[in-house]
Amino acid sequence: MLNHASSKDINTMALVVNQPGAEFRLTPIIFNEPRDDEFLIEMMFSGICHTDILMQQGLFGDVCDYPAVFGHEGAGIVRGIGKNVRDKSIQIGDPVLLSFYTCGHCSSCENGQPARCWNFIECNFGAKRYHDKSVHARLPNGQPVSAGFFGHSSFAKFSVVAEQSVTRYPGEDIENMGLYAAGGCGFQTGAGAILNILKPTPTQSLVIFGLGGVGFTALMAAKILGLGTIIVVDIVDSKLELAKELGATDTINSSIADPVAEVMKITGRGASFAIDCSGVPSVIELLIDCIHPFGTAGSIGDAPAGVKIKIDALKFMVEGKTFIGLVEGDSVPQDFLPELVTLHKAGKFPIDRLVTVYPVSEMNRAVQDMEKGKVSPSVII
Structure with a gap:
């Protein structure tokens, strides 16, 4: 049973994608009553992630049935709470940030590492x-609509949300929550890759390929740790200029220079760490060549389903290099998202520049602007 004042059906509007490749279309939909372990959330803001x-373009294969509602960087207000929701500190009317969904029973989930959920893709x-x-x-x-994307489908005005996806926003300035909406995926993924996984020291070096929300927040995190060498690679000069202002020591426009040679x-001898935030397969293949022997390369950006990458296997083995996948910054959102908000309010994590x-x-204009590299990231209200 849900504690809220509305009827069992929740009528709302959502950006629906009717089939792979179709545009986002604002459409009336009906949510079924939330279950006892779910919330009803009114979305105030949603980030738009690559x-x-x-998913809108259908490039993740048949992982999802259409029509579907996407969006997985929500920020909103609690309007209903299932009676079995475990976090009793969250009340109706509270502002919340939303993040990913987990199975709750695999080895990683049971050990407090939700970003490593073995069933992450299906969830x-x-x-x-x-x-x-x-x-x-x-x-x-x-007609059924798949509207549980990342446990919350934030491209709906009201949404039924899995309890694992909910984090209380640490403040009352609801009007500013839009700055943190992308924290649920993009910001925590970039910052967490540096702060939670790679943990470079000031004497080590880092190369970041791709300056979207993930790449920029990885840069900010590296700056927080005081790295002496932070190299960023992109093809948009305005992004490279902003990266310089935010702490990059070196910039490379890979449309006019060989990034490996420049690194x-x-x-x-190469960087200590190199990460790709673009998801472009040819860029991912460059990572291994950019790091020195026994360095670490990490892939963050989403590549289309089924894409393969090639490496020089002998050189990779002899030089003892490491290649890892970096998922959601290995974050526990209920802990890490408030930390990022605190860092921003302290002036150390300037996401307002993004x-x-x-x-x-x-x-649809926001999506086009993102694809053209005009903005990164975007938020809808």
């Missing part, structure tokens, strides 16, 4: 409840 665009990209594969919503004609000039806000009616 993952949402890949989040399937856009259904993991345990019984039920859908959350339907169109007015009764070697700057570092001598965010561009669009009304929901201009969703």
Whole structure:
């Protein structure tokens, strides 16, 4: 039973993608009543992530049934609470930030490492409840809608949200929550890759490929740790200029210069760490060549499903290099998201330099601007 004043059906509007490749279209949908372990959330803001665009384009294969509602960087207000929700500190009317969904029973989940959930893809990209594969919503004609993307489908005005996805916002300035909406994926992924996983020391060096929300927040985190050499690579000069202002020591425009050769000039033998935030397969292949022997390369950006990358296997083995996947910054959102908010309010995590806000009616323009590299990231209201 849900503690809220509305009827069992929740009528709302959402940005629905009717089939792979279709545009986001503002459409009436009906959510079924939330279950006892779920919240009803009114979305105030939602980040737009590259993952949402890949799903809209159908580039993750058949992981999700359409029509579907995406969005996985929500910020909103609690309007209903299931009676079995475990965090009793969250009350109706509280502001919350939303993040990923987990199975809760695999080895990683049981050991307090939710970002390493063994069922992460099915839980989040399937856009259904993991345990019984039920859908959350339907169109007015009764057609099912996959509306549990990352446990919360934030491209809906109201959404039924898994309790694992909810973090109380550490403040009352609801009007500013839009700055932190992308914390639920992009910001915590970039910052967490540095602060929680790689943990470089000031004497080590880092190369960041791709300056979107993930790449910029990885840069900010490296700056917080005091790295002496932070190299960023992109093809958009305005982004490279902003990176310099935010703490990059060196910038490379890979459309006019060989990034591997430039990294070697700057570092001598290669960087200690290199991460890709673009998801471009040819860029991912460059990572191994950018690091010195026994260095670490990490992939963060989403590549289309089924894409393969090639490495020089003998050189990779002899030089003792490491290549890892970096998922959600290995974060526990309920702990890490408030930390990021605190860092921003202390002036150490200047995400306000990144965010561009669009009304929901201009969703498709926001996507086009992101794809052209004009903005990173975007938030809709």
